[in-house]
Amino acid sequence: MKLITFVQGALLLSLSLQSVANETMMITDHAGNKVEILTQPKRIASLHVMSTTSILLDVDAPIVGTSTYIKLPENRPYIRGGEEVFGIKFADTGYFNYGNKGSDIEQIKASKPDLIIGTVKYQKKLFDKLSKIAPTVLIQRYTPNIFDAYRDVAIWVGKKDLFEQNYGQYQQKITRFKDKYADELSGKTFIYAVPSKGQAEIKIRQNSGIITQVLFDLGLTRPQFLKDTFAPEDAGAEVSSELIESLDADWFFSTYTSQLGVGSESIDAGFDDVAPGWQFALTAYQNNQFIRLNREQAYTPTFVSADYVLNALEQQILKNRK
C-alpha cells in the first residue's frame, strides 16, 4: 500500500514538474509579434553576439547556439564581447555556430532550439522562416533605456529575478558613484565619438549600448551641439571632422576595437588621421577627461560592461584628483 502511494506520489510530482517545464506564456516582442514561448526555455538560440548572447551569458541562460564573429588573425569563430567580458572562448562552449548574424539557418534548425532570440535589425525579414523552427522573438537593439531590452530578454528566458537583483545593485552603484564624484559629474556634459578613419568623418554615438546608458544614468548630459543636431532618441550619425571643435564636452569617450588586434593608441591615431590638431580643440583632452575604452568590453548590454565603464571613469577621476 505504501509502495503504491509512493509510486502515485512520484508520478504526480514528475507530471507537475513536466507541466511547469512546459508552461508557456504569451509575449509581444519588440517587432510587435505576439509569440507563445516556454516560461523556462532550455535550449536558446542566440542570433546576435553582442546584443543577445552577451545578455544570455550575463544571466547564465541555457544557450544552445550563437552567431559568431571571426577572430583575426587566428581565423577562428569567437563570441565577440563574450570572450572579452566573460572570458568565454567559443571553442570551449560546445555551442552550435550560426555564422555571421545568425544566417546559417540550417545550423539553427539542427540545434533544435526551444526559443530563438534575434534582433529586429537583422532578423526581421527571416522571422517567418525562423518561427517554423522554434518560437522566435526579436529585440530592438537601441532602446531609450538599454536595460528595458535586457529586462525583456531576462523575462523571456525565465531569469527575471536575477535581472532585478543585478539591476538593483547597479542602481545602488550609480547612486554611490554620483555622490562620491559629484564635483566631476554634476552638471557636466559628455560625448561618445569614434573617428571614421580615411573618411574625414567622426561617428557620434549618442545612444550606443551600455556606455551611453551608464553615463546618462550618472546624470551626464549631451553638449549643446548634440542637442541642436540630434533628437534625444537618435542613435547618432557621422559628422564632418571639420566640426571637431563643436564636439567639445566636459568628458569625451571613445572606443577601439580590440577584435582587430589594436590598442587604445589607435583612437589617437584615428583622430590624428581625420582631424589633425584635435587635441587642441577638445577641452576634455586638455583636462585629462578623454577616456579610451575597449569596445568589446564596454559595449555589451551587461552589468559586467557597466562595471567596466564605471571603473574606467573612476580611475580617470582619481588620477585627476592626485
Next chain:
Amino acid sequence: MNIFDDQNMIISPSEGISLPLYKRTLWVLCALVILLSLSFVYSLKLGSVSVSWADVYAVMGFDVELNDATSTIYELRLPRIMGAIAAGALMALSGYLLQTAARNALADPGVLGLSDGAALSVIVLYVVFSQVSLTASILASFFGVFVTALLVLWFVHKNLSGTFIVLVGIAVGAVVSAFSDILLSSVTIEDMAFLMAFLSGSFLSLDLTSASFLSIWMTVIIAVFLLLSRYINPLNFGYQHAMSLGVDAKKYYIFIIILAVFAMAPVIALVGSIGFIGLIATFLAKNIIGYRGTELGIVSMLLGAIMTLWADTLGRTLFAPVMINAGVFIALIGALFFIIMTRYIVKQ
C-alpha cells in the same frame, strides 16, 4: 521529321512561335538542361548540415515523412534553389531582351538603372508605411521599374538603340541610386539595416510560397517570350530590317522592354538586386551558339539559372557557417570571368 537530315531545323510548336533550332543549339540546350538538373539535385545535397542521398531522393520523390534531414532540404534548401533558378533565368532573359531593344551588349537591368528604380520604390514604400507586405513590395518594385523604364525611354525615344540608351540608363540609374542613398540616410539604423538586407541579392529569406511564385512567374514570362518570338527575332537585325520584314519595330521594341520589366521586377522585390547575370549569361550564350534570336534567349536563361544557382550554393556552403550573398558571389566571380572572357575574345 528527321532532325539529322539537315543542319537546320525549324520547330513550330504553334503558328505564332518561331524557334529555329540548329543542331549545335540543340546539343547545347540538352547539355545545359542536364547540367541544370544535376546542379539542382547536387545543390539539395550540399549545405552546412550533412544529409544523405537517400534523403535527397526522398524529397524529390515527394513520398516522404519529414524528418530532420528531409525537412532541412524541403523547407530550407529547396526554396532558395528554386528561387535561384527562377531569378537567374528571369534576370538573364531581362538582360537579353534589353540588349535586343538597345542593340547593345552592355544593356542589363542594372546598367539601365531599372534595378535601382525598383529598389528606390521599395525603400520609399517602407519609409512611408514602415510595415511592408510581400504583395506591396512586389507591386512597388513593378512600379519603380516601370517608371524608371519610362524615364529612360522618354530620354531616348528618338534614338532607341545603341550606346545612347546605355549612357542614359547609367545616368538615370545614378540619379535614382542617389535618391535611395538620401532616403536610407533619413531612416533609423534599424530600418536601414533591414532595407540594405532586403535589397542585397540574397535568397536566404525565400520560402516555398515566394519561390513557387517566382517559378510560376518564370513559366508565364517564358510563354509570353515564345509567343512574341516571331516579332523579337527580326528586331535583332535592326530597326530598318525589322520594318522591312513587316514588324512594327517601334511598337515591339517597347513591348520587349515591358516584358523585360515584367521579368525582373518580382526578382528585385523578393531577392534584391543581382547584377551582371543579364550581361554574363547573354555574353556566354552568344559565344556558345552565336546570334540566334529566340534560341539565344533560351540558352541565356539556362546559363543564368545555372550561374545563380551555383552562386547561391557556393555562397552558403563554401565558408559555412559564414554566408555570402549570391549577389556578392556573382559580382566577384562573374565579373572576373567576364573580364577574362572579354580579353580572350579580343585576342581571338
